[in-house]
Amino acid sequence: MEADAASEAMGPAGAAMVDFDFTHLDLHLATELLVALAIGLLIGLEREWRRQDGEERDRVGIRTFGLMGLLGGLAGALQSAVGNWLVPATILSLAILLVNDRRAAGKGGTLTLAEDMTTLVAALVTALLGVLAATGAIELAVASAVIVLALLYLKATIHALVGKLTQEELKATVRFLVISLVVLPVLPDKGYGPYEIFNPRNTWLMVVLISAMSFVGYFSIRALGAATGVLATGLFGGMVSSTATTVSFARLAQAAPTQGRIFAAGTVLANVVMAVRVLILAAILAPNLALALAWPLGLAAAMAGLVVAFIWYNTRKTPVLREEVAVSNPFELSEAVKFAVLLTVVLFLERFLSDRFGEAGLYVLSLIAGLADVDAITLSVAKQAKLGGEELIGAEIAILLAVGSNACVKGFIAARAGGSFARWSVGAMSGMVAVAAATAIVQSYF
Numbered sequence: 529m530e531a532d533a534a535s536e537a538m539g540p541a542g543a544a545m546v547d548f549d550f551t552h553l554d555l556h557l558a559t560e561l562l563v564a565l566a567i568g569l570l571i572g573l574e575r576e577w578r579r580q581d582g583e584e585r586d587r588v589g590i591r592t593f594g595l596m597g598l599l600g601g602l603a604g605a606l607q608s609a610v611g612n613w614l615v616p617a618t619i620l621s622l623a624i625l626l627v628n629d630r631r632a633a634g635k636g637g638t639l640t641l642a643e644d645m646t647t648l649v650a651a652l653v654t655a656l657l658g659v660l661a662a663t664g665a666i667e668l669a670v671a672s673a674v675i676v677l678a679l680l681y682l683k684a685t686i687h688a689l690v691g692k693l694t695q696e697e698l699k700a701t702v703r704f705l706v707i708s709l710v711v712l713p714v715l716p717d718k719g720y721g722p723y724e725i726f727n728p729r730n731t732w733l734m735v736v737l738i739s740a741m742s743f744v745g746y747f748s749i750r751a752l753g754a755a756t757g758v759l760a761t762g763l764f765g766g767m768v769s770s771t772a773t774t775v776s777f778a779r780l781a782q783a784a785p786t787q788g789r790i791f792a793a794g795t796v797l798a799n800v801v802m803a804v805r806v807l808i809l810a811a812i813l814a815p816n817l818a819l820a821l822a823w824p825l826g827l828a829a830a831m832a833g834l835v836v837a838f839i840w841y842n843t844r845k846t847p848v849l850r851e852e853v854a855v856s857n858p859f860e861l862s863e864a865v866k867f868a869v870l871l872t873v874v875l876f877l878e879r880f881l882s883d884r885f886g887e888a889g890l891y892v893l894s895l896i897a898g899l900a901d902v903d904a905i906t907l908s909v910a911k912q913a914k915l916g917g918e919e920l921i922g923a924e925i926a927i928l929l930a931v932g933s934n935a936c937v938k939g940f941i942a943a944r945a946g947g948s949f950a951r952w953s954v955g956a957m958s959g960m961v962a963v964a965a966a967t968a969i970v971q972s973y974f
Contacts, residue, residue, distance in 0.1 A: 561601045563666050564658035567673040568597020571654050574680045578649060596622065596651055600658025623648075650680060708736045725876050730911070749964055760841065762794030763864045766801025770776055773798040774953070781949035788949030789855065793839040795949075796832050796956040799935065803829040803960070806906050806931060813910035822923045824967040825931070828960040835956045891929055898930030898937075905930040919970070928968055932961045 535689045572593025603618040626648050653676055661669035679686070693701075715728040758777070765773030774795050781791040803825045811818035877893050895906040934958045942953035 557605055557662075560662045560664070560666060561605065563595055563661040564601025564604075565598045565670065567657045567661060567669060568594040568600075568654050570673055571597075571650060571676055574626075574677055575650065578680075592650065593654055596655045597658040600655035600660075602658075603655075604659035604662030619652065619655055619659075623652060626651055637701040646680070650676065650842070653664045666913045676721070703952070704736075707732070712736055722876060723880075726872050731872055755822055758790050758794035759797055759836070762797035763801060764911065766798030767805065770798040770802035771934070771938055771941075774941050777953075778941055778945040778949065781945045781947065785947045785949070787843075788841045788945075788947045789839050789952055792942075792949045792952035792956070793836045793843075795938075795953045796839075797836050799938065799957060799960065800832045802902065802934075803832075803931065806902060806927065809903065809906050810910045810927070813907065814923070816920060817910055817923050817927075820920055820971075821927060823971055824924075824928060824964040827967050828964040831963050832956050832960050835952070839952065870902070891926060894926040894929040895933045898933035902927075902930050924968065928964055931964065935961050 569590055572590035573592060576590040596612075599618060599622065600615075603615045607614040657669045657673055657676075660672070712729065712732050715732050717729040718727065720726045720728075762773060763776070765776070777791040777795045777798075781788045784791075807818055807821055807825055810821055894905050894909070906927055911928045939954045939957045942957070943950045945953075
């Protein structure tokens with residue numbers, strides 16, 4: 529038997545075969561430690577780049593950050609065997625070392641206070657992210673590392689944006705943070721009133737969602753300015769309000785009728801963004817509804833996008849009027865309350881009309897609600913959408929009707945401006961409605 533075992537361990541030429549047995553290794557732990565090391569190297573890469581570029585005079589580079597990430601990973605991996613005190617002791621020891629190093633560097637006049645604090649905090653965050661990765665939350669650790677990297681790399685951009693921030697914008701930002709981070713968590717998650725339709729937390733969550741999308745568009749316009757052209761304004765204005773953007777472009781087109789086509793391109797692009805925004809809102813609350821809307825709204829947006837590209841291609845050499853499009857501050861408490869009230873009313877009417885008149889009542893409500901706002905009816909219908917069947921088809925039709933009635937309102941606004949702006953804007957929005965309707969009809973047969 530021993531001879532047979534020995535012969536099995538020998539190769540055909542009589543040489544001993546090496547048994548590569550890795551079963552004793554903990555590959556999951558090895559992966560976590562590699563991720564912790566990679567996080568440190570990723571953040572250290574940015575610090576090293578700034579040091580080589582001469583922007584920072586910090587002595588801590590990619591190697592040190594890599595070691596700090598690995599240090600945090602080892603502390604997180606060993607705390608179950610050594611004790612829960614290991615992680616805080618490791619972080620405290622690292623902090624003491626960094627502070628002493630910074631004091632020595634500061635006495636030599638090689639570091640400024642800003643460079644000192646930024647790198648010190650980044651180092652501690654790197655070690656903590658290593659701990660996070662070693663305790664199993666790899667995805668969260670990597671995502672946080674990317675955010676840290678973005679904050680470090682976008683230093684100049686962030687400082688420039690803060691420098692341009694007005695007092696009213698800062699006040700609006702603080703208010704937005706209050707309603708999203710302070711008010712929202714304490715609201716009760718329970719239905720009240722008829723049909724238990726008023727849920728304070730869900731209603732306020734919709735307010736926060738719409739306000740957040742408005743903030744993205746508003747501050748993008750502020751950052752880019754009018755010099756980026758009408759298309760950028762149409763793109764980001766559509767995030768804030770496609771109707772308000774249409775009104776603004778109609779006014780500009782009346783002031784400069786020879787440039788009506790390019791303003792029409794901005795208007796059409798804002799409506800493309802509106803269609804995409806509806807899909808995003810539906811996807812957040814009812815992914816199955818978003819899939820049903822993807823073809824009609826997607827094809828309508830693609831058709832309108834081709835119109836924008838055609839206009840831009842034929843007018844790219846034409847001087848564009850560089851006038852700011854007036855977009856109001858994206859957040860006021862009164863506007864948030866109005867939207868909350870509107871959403872609650874739409875939710876109640878949707879349930880009441882559906883119970884009393886069935887799908888026909890919901891369709892009438894969609895046509896009426898779409899005249900003023902598409903988001904409210906989209907959120908209302910998406911929250912009530914079922915997994916499939918007739919309810920899903922009814923929700924899809926309701927949202928398409930709201931989008932159609934909203935497009936009619938903006939078409940009327942554009943028509944009043946007249947000229948090439950009216951022709952191109954009304955033509956494109958009519959095409960969007962026709963494509964969406966035709967696609968929905970075809971979709972119903974398959």
